[in-house]
Amino acid sequence: xxxxxxxxxxxxxxxxxxxxxxxxxxxxxxxxxxxxxxxxxxxxxxxxxxxxxxxxxxxxxxxxxxxxxxxxxxxxxxxxxxxxxxxxxxxxxxxxxxxxxxxxxxxxxxxxxxxxxxxxxxxxxxxxxxxxxxxxxxxxxxxxxxxxxxxxxxxxxxxxxxxxxxxxxxxxxxxxxxxxxxxxxxxxxxxxxxxxxxxxxxxxxxxxxxxxxxxxxxxxxxxxxxxxxxxxxxxxxxxxxxxxxxxxxxxxxxxxxxxxxxxxxxxxxxxxxxxxxxxxxxxxxxxxxxxxxxxxxxxxxxxxxxxxxxxxxxxxxxxxxxxxxxxxxxxxxxxxxxxxxxxxxxxxxxxxxxxxxxxxxxxxxxxxxxxxxxxxxxxxxxxxxxxxxxxxxxxxxxxxxxxxxxxxxxxxxxxxxxxxxxxxxxxxxxxxxxxxxxxxxxxxxxxxxxxxxxxxxxxxxxxxxxxxxxxxxxxxxxxxxxxxxxxxxxxxxxxxxxxxxxxxxxxxxxxxxxxxxxxxxxxxxxxxxxxxxxxxxxxxxxxxxxxxxxxxxxxxxxxxxxxxxxxxxxxxxxxxxxxxxx
Amino acid sequence: xxxxxxxxxxxxxxxxxxxxxxxxxxxxxxxxxxxxxxxxxxxxxxxxxxxxxxxxxxxxxxxxxxxxxxxxxxxxxxxxxxxxxxxxxxxxxxxxxxxxxxxxxxxxxxxxxxxxxxxxxxxxxxxxxxxxxxxxxxxxxxxxxxxxxxxxxxxxxxxxxxxxxxxxxxxxxxxxxxxxxxxxxxxxxxxxxxxxxxxxxxxxxxxxxxxxxxxxxxxxxxxxxxxxxxxxxxxxxxxxxxxxxxxxxxxxxxxxxxxxxxxxxxxxxxxxxxxxxxxxxxxxxxxxxxxxxxxxxxxxxxxxxxxxxxxxxxxxxxxxxxxxxxxxxxxxxxxxxxxxxxxxxxxxxxxxxxxxxxxxxxxxxxxxxxxxxxxxxxxxxxxxxxxxx
Numbered sequence: 027x028x029x030x031x032x033x034x035x036x037x038x039x040x041x042x043x044x045x046x047x048x049x050x051x052x053x054x055x056x057x058x059x060x061x062x063x064x065x066x067x068x069x070x071x072x073x074x075x076x077x078x079x080x081x082x083x084x085x086x087x088x089x090x091x092x093x094x095x096x097x098x099x100x101x102x103x104x105x106x107x108x109x110x111x112x113x114x115x116x117x118x119x120x121x122x123x124x125x126x127x128x129x130x131x132x133x134x135x136x137x138x139x140x141x142x143x144x145x146x147x148x149x150x151x152x153x154x155x156x157x158x159x160x161x162x163x164x165x166x167x168x169x170x171x172x173x174x175x176x177x178x179x180x181x182x183x184x185x186x187x188x189x190x191x192x193x194x195x196x197x198x199x200x201x202x203x204x205x206x207x208x209x210x211x212x213x214x215x216x217x218x219x220x221x222x223x224x225x226x227x228x229x230x231x232x233x234x235x236x237x238x239x240x241x242x243x244x245x246x247x248x249x250x251x252x253x254x255x256x257x258x259x260x261x262x263x264x265x266x267x268x269x270x271x272x273x274x275x276x277x278x279x280x281x282x283x284x285x286x287x288x289x290x291x292x293x294x295x296x297x298x299x300x301x302x303x304x305x306x307x308x309x310x311x312x313x314x315x316x317x318x319x320x321x322x323x324x325x326x327x328x329x330x331x332x333x334x335x336x337x338x339x340x341x342x343x344x345x346x347x348x349x350x351x352x353x354x355x356x357x358x359x360x361x362x363x364x365x366x367x368x369x370x371x372x373x374x375x376x377x378x379x380x381x382x383x384x385x386x387x388x389x390x391x392x393x394x395x396x397x398x399x400x401x402x403x404x405x406x407x408x409x410x411x412x413x414x415x416x417x418x419x420x421x422x423x424x425x426x427x428x429x430x431x432x433x434x435x436x437x438x439x440x441x442x443x444x445x446x447x448x449x450x451x452x453x454x455x456x457x458x459x460x461x462x463x464x465x466x467x468x469x470x471x472x473x474x475x476x477x478x479x480x481x482x483x484x485x486x487x488x489x490x491x492x493x494x495x496x497x498x499x500x501x502x503x504x505x506x507x508x509x510x511x512x513x514x515x516x517x518x519x520x521x522x523x524x525x526x527x528x529x530x531x532x533x534x535x536x537x538x539x540x541x542x543x544x545x546x547x548x549x550x551x552x553x554x555x556x557x558x559x560x561x562x563x564x565x566x567x568x569x570x571x572x573x574x575x576x577x578x579x580x581x582x583x584x585x586x587x588x589x590x591x592x593x594x595x596x597x598x599x600x601x602x603x604x605x606x607x608x
Numbered sequence: 609x610x611x612x613x614x615x616x617x618x619x620x621x622x623x624x625x626x627x628x629x630x631x632x633x634x635x636x637x638x639x640x641x642x643x644x645x646x647x648x649x650x651x652x653x654x655x656x657x658x659x660x661x662x663x664x665x666x667x668x669x670x671x672x673x674x675x676x677x678x679x680x681x682x683x684x685x686x687x688x689x690x691x692x693x694x695x696x697x698x699x700x701x702x703x704x705x706x707x708x709x710x711x712x713x714x715x716x717x718x719x720x721x722x723x724x725x726x727x728x729x730x731x732x733x734x735x736x737x738x739x740x741x742x743x744x745x746x747x748x749x750x751x752x753x754x755x756x757x758x759x760x761x762x763x764x765x766x767x768x769x770x771x772x773x774x775x776x777x778x779x780x781x782x783x784x785x786x787x788x789x790x791x792x793x794x795x796x797x798x799x800x801x802x803x804x805x806x807x808x809x810x811x812x813x814x815x816x817x818x819x820x821x822x823x824x825x826x827x828x829x830x831x832x833x834x835x836x837x838x839x840x841x842x843x844x845x846x847x848x849x850x851x852x853x854x855x856x857x858x859x860x861x862x863x864x865x866x867x868x869x870x871x872x873x874x875x876x877x878x879x880x881x882x883x884x885x886x887x888x889x890x891x892x893x894x895x896x897x898x899x900x901x902x903x904x905x906x907x908x909x910x911x912x913x914x915x916x917x918x919x920x921x922x923x924x925x926x927x928x929x930x931x932x933x934x935x936x937x938x939x940x941x942x943x944x945x946x947x948x949x950x951x952x953x954x955x956x957x958x959x960x961x962x963x964x965x966x967x968x969x970x971x972x973x974x975x976x977x978x979x980x981x982x983x984x985x986x987x988x989x990x991x992x993x994x995x996x997x
Contacts, residue, residue, distance in 0.1 A: 032755075036754075036755070036802060036924070037924070037927075039802055040800050040801070040802070040918075040919075040924065040927050040928075040931075041919040041927075043799055043800045043802075044800055044915045044918045044919050044927070044931055045915070045919070047796050047799070047800065047915060047931065047935060048911055048912065048915040051911050051935075051938045051939075051942070052908055052911060052912075054938075054942050055904050055907060055908050055911070055938075055942065057951070058904060058942060058945050058946055058949060058951060059900070059901055059904050061946070061949045061950075061951040062859065062892065062897065062900045062901075062904075062945070062949050063897055063901075065856055065859040065860050065892075065949060065950075066859055066860060066862055066863055066864065066892060066896065066897040066900070067863070067864065067897065069856075069860050070860050070861075070863045070864075072860070073856060073857050073859070073860020073861055074860060074861045074863070076840075076857050076860075076861075077857045077858075077860070077861035077873070077874070078861075080844075080857065080878060081873045081878075237873055239659065239873075239876035239877045239878075240876060240877025240878050241877060245873060245876055247867075247870070247871050247872075247873065
């Protein structure tokens with residue numbers, strides 16, 4: 027083909043211009059490559075993080091909660107999986123299976139079919155069956171097997187079993203206020219050890235990271251990562267279920283016999299501070315905590331304060347002896363009353379005892395004698411002694427919601443003198459039952475105050491891991507060993523002839539004091555009646571408090587709380603095979 | 609017959625087949641790049657559309673396979689038919705295309721659903737066919753003009769009028785992407801045909817201003833411009849930038865080597881249009897930067913070979929036709945990839961040979977057939993000239 031020169035020039039121009047176009051587009055493609063590389067290399071980490079935030083969903087599954095065991099390994103609380111019967115009433119109606127389902131379930135659950143039929147016939151697509159009492163129907167082994175058999179042979183339409191983890195307390199209400207409970211809605215411990223040790227009991231929840239699509243449904247592709255759950259720790263308490271049971275039974279009986287509103291029993295090892303029993307009435311059943319009045323959930327042994335009354339006189343004596351203000355042989359003339367800051371304070375029954383020594387003050391529980399001792403000790407030293415024995419401060423027990431107690435706040439020197447006088451026999455001071463027990467425990471422990479505790483050890487990872495053991499902890503020396511010994515002997519001597527009839531405790535010498543406080547002067551018949559003491563006096567093994575709130579048939583510590591105190595101390599010491607010292 | 613008399617010699621037979629292949633004078637590089645894109649596209653359409661219809665993971669793949677078959681038949685036909693043959697249909701093709709466009713516009717106005725149905729892209733999109741028809745018409749028209757192309761009255765004025773009218777029709781269809789491709793195609797062909805650079809610069813300025821005006825006039829497009837400037841809002845929460853944002857997350861999470869074929873997570877509902885306009889993002893996520901660069905390289909080969917066919921075409925018509933087709937395919941690829949990579953404001957166009965879409969695929973493959981025919985005739989002429997020398 028022959029081209030004219032103009033045509034040739036035009037072709038050349040066209041070629042040149044196409045080469046320019048090619049160059050432009052190749053540059054554009056190169057730039058795009060750079061742009062893409064920018065996102066895929068430089069921005070990679072940031073964009074991958076955004077992708078993960080979009081794609082990954084964390085499914086958290088709870089760890090198995092640890093058990094709570096008593097000192098002997100008896101299970102006080104455990105988590106179990108129980109089945110709930112759930113049903114789809116719409117499906118049941120559509121398949122006309124209402125009557126056959128009710129019949130089969132009634133047979134399997136041993137419930138009247140009519141009760142089930144009405145539950146299965148509610149409007150909607152979901153129902154969880156309830157028992158005759160209206161509580162969610164959690165199946166036992168036999169019921170579960172029966173329902174499974176019915177499901178297997180096709181006798182049940184629109185019915186399924188739904189496993190639920192629940193917290194069970196095999197002994198029902200035993201030590202309920204010590205243990206607390208686990209809230210079903212979120213599995214978090216409430217009150218007591220369940221709350222105090224929740225972090226240990228709960229363990230570490232596991233997590234499954236799954237890649238999901240835009241609707242949140244899991245995808246087969248994409249990264250997956252599973253972090254296994256770590257089971258909670260098994261917690262072993264210092265509490266002895268046997269002693270706890272005796273304490274609760276005895277307390278219930280004493281309340282029934284005296285017509286009291288309630289009461290508290292604490293048994294504690296004075297050498298270690300280990301709590302052996304802690305019982306209160308009224309209490310609750312943690313298996314059905316929802317039915318309990320809110321007021322019953324707290325543990326009054328550590329949370330409630332009361333005027334201890336005359337049991338405080340042992341502390342007054344200890345302060346006096348430690349200060350060198352008195353000896354057991356010191357004596358005063360007691361005409362039945364004394365005047366402090368213009369207020370006349372009487373002995374019980376306004377009775378005068380004439381000349382009395384310190385053991386007799388304890389024996390008669392003479393308020394005039396106690397005031398005399400406190401006044402000899404003096405305000406500053408007496409208050410220091412109260413603080414040393416642990417009053418108006420938390421004991422540090424490993425139980426939640428502990429109260430620090432209350433002290434009167436005098437506004438004048440006169441009021442201070444009156445407070446001192448009243449404190450000497452346990453009035454105008456608010457103490458928790460555990461504080462009072464610890465003060466006596468210090469006397470029983472040669473003058474050294476321990477920290478009370480109830481968690482003996484925790485074995486991690488559902489009992490398969492490391493065991494953390496909690497050691498007894500001495501807080502401070504309160505009085506000298508000699509003082510403790512002297513006060514103990516005074517308590518023994520006075521108890522032998524006191525109205526609490528401690529001489530009825532066979533084989534063991536006891537150091538104990540009664541207390542009867544009347545916090546409401548308008549209603550002097552409403553008392554806190556208590557006995558607090560320890561035994562055997564030669565080598566105390568147990569400090570025991572029995573306290574009744576507002577006993578009616580008899581309102582005095584010795585007569586109301588004494589019988590239970592004597593019975594329990596004897597039972598406990600024999601249970602521990604403590605050799606008799608009398 | 610020679611073959612009947614030839615002995616049954618396997619080596620000789622193979623050699624003779626090789627000789628036959630060479631005699632075909634096929635631009636194998638161009639064909640290979642096209643087929644490479646097509647195969648990669650089929651693979652990626654299958655992967656990216658897996659979750660669209662649950663229970664039917666191959667639904668869109670099967671349809672794309674059908675379109676690819678039709679497209680390859682079209683390619684074979686156009687590669688074999690002398691491209692000069694199409695010149696006779698240039699006016700008719702443009703006229704028919706415009707009528708189809710107007711029909712779509714009318715249907716779109718009369719029944720909104722019809723326009724959306726067309727925009728989903730399962731069925732015929734006249735604007736796809738329009739690209740090829742316009743390339744053909746421009747090549748014919750400008751080849752006829754000759755040196756008049758350079759003049760204002762006979763060159764620029766009718767060109768601007770014709771192109772402007774066509775772009776108006778397409779813009780009325782609310783299809784900014786196609787209009788942009790056709791504008792680039794027209795400018796490139798006009799430039800190659802010998803346009804006065806001053807005229808061209810003026811036209812580009814005026815046209816650019818017009819586009820900017822359209823962008824600022826319609827709030828929707830302005831929002832897209834904003835989205836381009838801020839492509840990654842927290843949580844991809846802004847509606848306007850959602851697709852860009854998810855596309856960039858796809859690209860970025862793919863990294864250098866990608867999650868692996870079929871492993872995209874973004875396609876599971878996060879990334880809109882994963883097997884059509886956003887397929888490049890899925891490629892980036894599954895095959896990484898290497899996959900993306902492979903796609904870009906294949907388009908670069910297409911550009912080199914396409915403009916080479918244009919440069920070597922035996923006549924101006926062939927040169928301009930090849931230039932138009934190549935420019936269209938490359939510009940469309942650049943706009944698609946540029947949109948996904950947030951290099952340009954988001955413009956929804958399919959990635960040629962790769963994205964799902966029958967109209968686009970068949971038209972593109974037919975256009976490559978035309979390119980192959982031009983390349984073949986160019987090399988035939990060179991061979992003839994070589995022999996003449």
